Amino acid sequence: MVTPRKKFDAELAELDQSLLRMGTIAEEMLSKALVALANRDVALADETISMDDSVDALNLEIESTCIRLIATQQPAARDLRVIFAAIKISGDVERVADYVVDIAKTAKRLADRPLFKPLVDIPKLQAIVKQMLHETMDAFVSRDLTLVHKMIDDDDQVDHLYRSLYDELVDFMKKDPSVVDQAVQLLLISRYLERIADHITNIGERVFYVETGELKELHT
């Protein structure tokens, strides 16, 4: 028995897989960048940076697949929402990976001497962000919106942590100008992580759209 639209369904499933692969690479990059920072490991930072090429390539591949499917398959309803969301999600994951590259580059700059303070809040921030990315990509595949809502709650924690890190680092700088150099770099890393969380929130909104048909900001 021939099931209608077998080839189109297979292509949609492949699209899911490509997005998932992209998310997995970004997640792995995020872990490596933070290990590189903590261990002052320049080689690992470079390895992280080089992984961005495959994310960029997947982004272009996903975009061109989506354009082709729209042009040739006349997608409607959920199929259309999935394809539209895939374009947006792929763009957001690509931006996430770019920020991770910025973190890895900063880690390289910080690798020349020990940090003026131990890393505490940045690893915490990174753990939450990584968890958010994982939950969102999971939600995309499992169609489980409770994961999206949980991720949105996590984002509140990120904002909170980022604000307290900001205050703390500014305090250090006021008290001891000799730490400004390093403190600014750490502040940048916190900022990159906070931006990554925002892109992940966007992804969650697209997953929400695919499942509900409703386009809206989940985070207010």
Add this chain to the structure above:
Amino acid sequence: MFSNKDIKIDIKNLDLYYGPVHALKGITVSFPRNAITALIGPSGCGKSTLLRCLNRMNDLIENVKIEGMVTLDGEDIYAPDVDVTHLRKRIGMVFQRPVAFPLSIYENVACAARVHGVNDKRSLDPIVEESLRRVGLWDEVKDRLGSSALNLSLGQQQQLCIARVIATGPEVILLDEPCSALDPASTLRIEDLMRELEKRYTVIIVTHSMQQAARASDYTIFMLSGEIIEYGITDDVFTSPRDSRTESYVTGRLG
């Protein structure tokens, strides 16, 4: 676009005249094997005429003059010694409206094999079963092979017609607007079936639905006024056509 060994049918400088009407003008094109090629274009552009040149169906029309060369695996199909019946066994055709004969489902398929010399039931049975399996109809009809084919739905009748072509052991299957009489679900079923068929056969389809060409073909040929305007990979033709007339047609602004 293709190397020589990938080409199933090759056309060189084909001109066709219906009396004074110059219906095909200097057509030079190759059809790759084991692929689906779609012919699209507005009514009267010559797409069905071109399709009918491939198994010499135009020979049946009076006052037709055909010039140029059409080869199947390198052999000239218009050569004087060609057995046209044998040619149409190698290049089968399915028409716009399903042509189910007022016979049993079994006979509708078996008769095609009989024409080509298979007569005993022991040889016919597996041919009928295999042909019906390949079009995805076997499970639905295996318990009523003796009942009239006219009781099948139109979509099933079209599948039956494709099974009849398969029963003759063709190399190329020509489909002339095979879905224009079918409902959307049957249409999508035929399109999926084409994807199965291309694994074994070379499939060429004329369709007035450019959406169908977009969905269901590997290569697309756009024709206008008896000429080929553009020929390319279907994805390219529908995302970035090279010719502005193709662009107008696929965006619904022409014809």
